[in-house]
Amino acid sequence: MRPSTRDRLADVGLFLAAAGFSVLTADSVVVDPGLSPTLLAADQATGALACGALFLRRRWPVQLAVALLVAGTVSHFVTGATLAALYTVAVLRPPRTTGWLAVLAYAPVPVFLARAPDPGAEETDSALTYFALVAAALSWGLYVRSRRQLVASLRERAERAAEEARREAREGIAREMHDVLAHRLSLLSVHAGALEFHPDAPREEIRRAAGVVRDSAHQALEDLREVVGVLREPGGALRPQPVLADVARLVEEAREAGADVVTEWRVADPGAVPAAAGRTAYRVVQECLTNARKHAAGQRVTVRVAGEPGDGLAVEVRNRVPGAGEAAIPGGGNGLVGLAERVRLADGTLVHGRVGGDFRVEARIPWAA
Known part of the structure; x- marks a missing residue:
């Protein structure tokens, strides 16, 4: 199924957000004094590719998130794309899949703690901020998923209620049609039968029976026309009920x-x-x-x-x-x-x-x- 305009705009928005995050947080990267300009350029190119890969997030959300988590261990500039990919998995995939991905995302935590980081060091602040952002991305994705499921459930219930109301209305009209038309047509049948089996009846009696047949047929047509009118116009109403x-x-x-x-x-x-x-x-x-x-x-x-x-x-x-x-x-x-x-x-x-x-x-x- 081709993505809608809304989906395309969401993809562009996440791409821009991920790219903007990488650019705005670039100054906080702890750069090794020995890091060459070539490696820095490669890191930036990797970040650009990661942001571009977000346009594949709907087709391969889990694979993309895993690849970006691995790349994030050596590159700062993929962090924004990684957060967007984690959010996508939380929205589009079952909570169990999101849980396994969270385990992978927090796998470096024991290693980080084993190094006994200095609480005042800039590296420690960066790591804590990263893990907090991962938690926020996953939590927000789970919230959006639950919200969408709730809206879908309410919409489905509303559609079922509307269909039930339409069914009850149709059944009510069908009952009225049966009650009224069966009564009219049975009267017509009785008098038509009398005319058929008693052709030698007095003229006045034949005239009266023919009048009843005519009136019953006319009334049956009027009743049928009224019911059809109500079916064509949902806001219509039947005549005052008996x-x-x-x-x-x-x-x-x-x-x-x-x-x-x-x-x-x-x-x-x-x-x-x-x-x-x-x-x-x-x-x-x-x-x-x-x-x-x-x-x-x-x-x-x-x-x-x-x-x-x-x-x-x-x-x-x-x-x-x-x-x-x-x-x-x-x-x-x-x-x-x-x-x-x-x-x-x-x-x-x-x-x-x-x-x-x-x-x-x-x-x-x-x-x-």
Whole structure:
């Protein structure tokens, strides 16, 4: 992978810093009176090559650091490049590698102490300063590495949270699409079936059934258009969601479609039910009426809604199980699965199954006092 502009600028910055360090500290070099100008020039040339080699630090950080540490035992002018190389290893390589490199960097310490250096000598100050700078370069590199890992971890967590939020939003829209469209299309199927199997019905009844088919198809298209609009515009919102009081309208709509629905209400004030709990209860009844219309057409459906603050909201829907061979509208089989997930998201519970000759769905939804 080619280095970015930021990486190139960092490489140039370290090169200039290493070169500047070597130049600014040149006066503090303890020069042997017998050191020839040729050796001094060679030392300076070695330092220049070491600074230039820093442009290879990303490809071979450990090898470069080891080579500069060895060269640093005989040359002062590679010190700046050595510190930059040690910093690079601490940033780019695991702490274990940095630890082994620190051992190599401090290997001369026992030899230095064995010589019993004079505390006031200039050579002692230079050596102590060098070892302190090595410690600073390694420590700063480890700090930068840990900082980068923390930022990467936070970014990854933020991306996961954003993806989870998007997934939940998609699932929520999918649930709304299923609940609304399945209800509308099942109504359309029932009335279209009536027109197909009873072509000799009275004209008024045929006109009413055709009107329901037209209205249901139009409403289904409107609902689908709304959901697609929300998907295209993340900031969009669905129309005001139903509440518990809307269950009465839902039941009346089912009766107009020919369903035999009996309701039992034991909620003193449906308007007092929290919006989330009421919406969940509405979706339970809606899904159950849709399923009854699809799989138990003509069978009586009993809807019971009861509850009060503190005790929660209980919704039960029963219908007779049709006999074998009776026609049914095909379904995907995901309605009750999605319904259970919806109730679970509301911190409620849902059970369903056959009880004698009935199919029962019962949901319990929290209703805080």
